[in-house]
Amino acid sequence: MADELIPRPRSESELPSRKPASSPRLIYTPPIDIFDTDDGLVLHADLPGVSTDTLELQVQDNKLTLFGRVQSPAPPEARGVHREYEEGDYFRSFILSDDVDHERISARMSNGVLVVTLPRAARPAPRRIPIDSQ
Amino acid sequence: MPVFRWGNAWEAFRDLEREMDRLLRGVHASIPGLRFGRQYPPLNLYELEDEYLITAELPGTRPDEFELTIANGILTMKGTRRDPEGIPEDRFRRQERFRGEWQRSVSVPERVDEERLSAEFSNGVLAIHLPKAPGGQPRQIPVAEGGE
Numbered sequence A: 001m002a003d004e005l006i007p008r009p010r011s012e013s014e015l016p017s018r019k020p021a022s023s024p025r026l027i028y029t030p031p032i033d034i035f036d037t038d039d040g041l042v043l044h045a046d047l048p049g050v051s052t053d054t055l056e057l058q059v060q061d062n063k064l065t066l067f068g069r070v071q072s073p074a075p076p077e078a079r080g081v082h083r084e085y086e087e088g089d090y091f092r093s094f095i096l097s098d099d100v101d102h103e104r105i106s107a108r109m110s111n112g113v114l115v116v117t118l119p120r121a122a123r124p125a126p127r128r129i130p131i132d133s134q
Numbered sequence B: 001m002p003v004f005r006w007g008n009a010w011e012a013f014r015d016l017e018r019e020m021d022r023l024l025r026g027v028h029a030s031i032p033g034l035r036f037g038r039q040y041p042p043l044n045l046y047e048l049e050d051e052y053l054i055t056a057e058l059p060g061t062r063p064d065e066f067e068l069t070i071a072n073g074i075l076t077m078k079g080t081r082r083d084p085e086g087i088p089e090d091r092f093r094r095q096e097r098f099r100g101e102w103q104r105s106v107s108v109p110e111r112v113d114e115e116r117l118s119a120e121f122s123n124g125v126l127a128i129h130l131p132k133a134p135g136g137q138p139r140q141i142p143v144a145e146g147g148e
Helices: B010-023
Strands: A026-028 A032-036 A040-046 A055-060 A063-068 A079-083 A088-095 A106-110 A113-119 B043-047 B051-057 B066-071 B074-081 B092-095 B100-107 B118-122 B125-131
Touching: A040 A088, A055 A113, A063 A113, B043 B100, B074 B125
Parallel strands: A026 A088
Antiparallel strands: A032 A040, A032 B092, A040 A113, A055 A063, A063 A088, A079 B043, A106 A113, B043 B051, B051 B125, B066 B074, B074 B100, B118 B125
């Protein structure tokens, strides 16, 4: 496949093994952007309501997983009058290609957006394969 | 004059929403399978003992990048969500996040004290506090004598 660098989203069924305790919560797939830079890839994920303290981001083998817990700004006694979104947590995981230097992955949270920088690993120069004509 | 009666009052909000939908048709990118297929930003309204609370999900927006105004009983929030750091289109491998101009308007209940309205913004979630005004006193409407 041409775009091996693209982290591919995994299926919904791969929920985190350590589930949040107590009441069942909704889990959403956050929308993301991924773009190329000269140094690698940058991923942005919308995680409104998630703070640095409530985000878990991990790389295991070649899988990058994000799990964000949402803290509601509404106190528990608040009565919902109109609802356009249900509060829930965020989960999404990606397969990283070998082109990503796992050791140098870095991330930050800014106003409810997660920014993950995925630097490209140094690779040997491509080898030209001569083609013989018959 | 906006009439905002509890119970069915939110119908007014929905009408306004439909109107905004009509005006902004095509502006909102809808993403199948994701939760942002609808209006941006999605809003929730809560009632507490002494206030109403509106929450809106505005991830990636800085407090200085949107406007919150109230006039004639209509609370309006608007802003623009920009591309990350001016990256050219052809560099994107995946583009699912909403971008572009957005605006939402909400009729405010008349029993709200507009002067004491306050808002805070935290982790990409806007919370607008609308303190309830003291119980409405019936107002006497003077009836003038007709000329005849």
